Amino acid sequence: MAWPLSASADEFDQGLGTLWEVLWHQSGTPTRIVRWESDIRVRIFGAKAAVHRDHTLEALQEVSREAGVRLIDVSALPPAEQQANLTVEIVSDSALEDNQPCVTFLDFRTETRIDSATVQMRNRDAWRCAYHEAMHVMGVRGHPSGATVLSYFPTKIDGLLPLDRVMLRAWYSERMRGGMTPFEALPVLADELVAGQPNKVAAVQQRDAFFASTLQQMQTYANGQGDIPAIVKRSGKSTAEGIRFGRGEMSYFLGIAYMEGATAARDSTMAVRWLERAATMGNRGAQAKLGAFRQ
Known part of the structure; x- marks a missing residue:
């Protein structure tokens, strides 16, 4: 047809x-599927965190909502560093490698379930990195060539594209399993x-x-x-x-x-x-x- x-x-x-x-x-x-199997408790901090907080949180809320995973902001709760399983740090513009404005590290004991994650974003790049890194936080690790915020050559950086939503829905569907x-x-x-x-x-x-x-x-x-x-x-x-x-x-x-x-x-x-x-x-x-x- x-x-x-x-x-x-x-x-x-x-x-x-x-x-x-x-x-x-x-x-x-090539990688296996890793994903969250618990609530995400995020702490956003750093010298310029107040400037980027709302946009960063918006990106994390959008990806977690699409995936059906509960996101809780614990940044203001003492002691936040002990409660968080996701930390997002806004670092100085001189931090990280020259060709790496932002980075996400996923922690998992086995390549199935994400136990915790760490994101670092340079102050000058945090706005354009927010949605890209938010996708990585959810376990989507690649950098494909298509129409997605994960691309190194994106057409959109301030919101999810249709393919991003397809990925997240499938990644966290009942048919998908970690590993x-x-x-x-x-x-x-x-x-x-x-x-x-x-x-x-x-x-x-x-x-x-x-x-x-x-x-x-x-x-x-x-x-x-x-x-x-x-x-x-x-x-x-x-x-x-x-x-x-x-x-x-x-x-x-x-x-x-x-x-x-x-x-x-x-x-x-x-x-x-x-x-x-x-x-x-x-x-x-x-x-x-x-x-x-x-x-």
């Missing part, structure tokens, strides 16, 4: 690409995007074609021949070690995809092949899965 306008199909395909890219860390490594691999998470993200399309039959067809293409590209990447997403390389922050580690992780993720039928069709032969490859690269998760698979 054809799309009403070719531009709609192009936009949808770009949206799918963005949802895939957001699952990659800028070091060049999901990229191939387990991608169908949840993609289906949230499909739900907003006027022509769902065509959208599903395009989604399935995207899944097949992505699987093929990632098998080539995991084999050491393909490459990381172009936008990850363009960011200039990928490392040889990150990419090498990512190939091992992707081999494991492909094994899980074929074992569970996530993004890929279920195929036990392919699952064992990719898990064995990951195991030879030292992936303990793959070693454990193979042991259970063969029992």
Whole structure:
């Protein structure tokens, strides 16, 4: 079934690409889903905190509301530093690295649930960073190329874009779970995007074609021949070690995809092949899965 306008199909395909890219860390490594499973208690402080407080809080409230997570401002409650599990510090303009105006650190014992988070934003950059960092706070770690405040080349910085809302709704939906691999998470993200399309039959067809293409590209990447997403390389922050580690992780993720039928069709032969490859690269998760698979 054809799309009403070719531009709609192009936009949808770009949206799918963005949802895939957001699952990659800028070091060049694919990531699992991490998210909050508790209320967020935020403390905003710093020498110029009063100037940026309202806008920063607005950004955090918007992302948490979209995700359905309760946000509580504990900044004025003594002792705030002991109550907060999210700290946002407005730092001096000379702080942080030259090419890093703002930064978010997520703390998790296992790559499933966020235990706490820390945000630092330079005074002169805090306004433009607020929504970008708020998305990271919610566990969305990538810097995709599409129309999102997470992009290094954004079209909008003072509010969420439609794709940001798609990400947050899917990220915190009942279908999504902390610790999901990229191939387990991608169908949840993609289906949230499909739900907003006027022509769902065509959208599903395009989604399935995207899944097949992505699987093929990632098998080539995991084999050491393909490459990381172009936008990850363009960011200039990928490392040889990150990419090498990512190939091992992707081999494991492909094994899980074929074992569970996530993004890929279920195929036990392919699952064992990719898990064995990951195991030879030292992936303990793959070693454990193979042991259970063969029992």
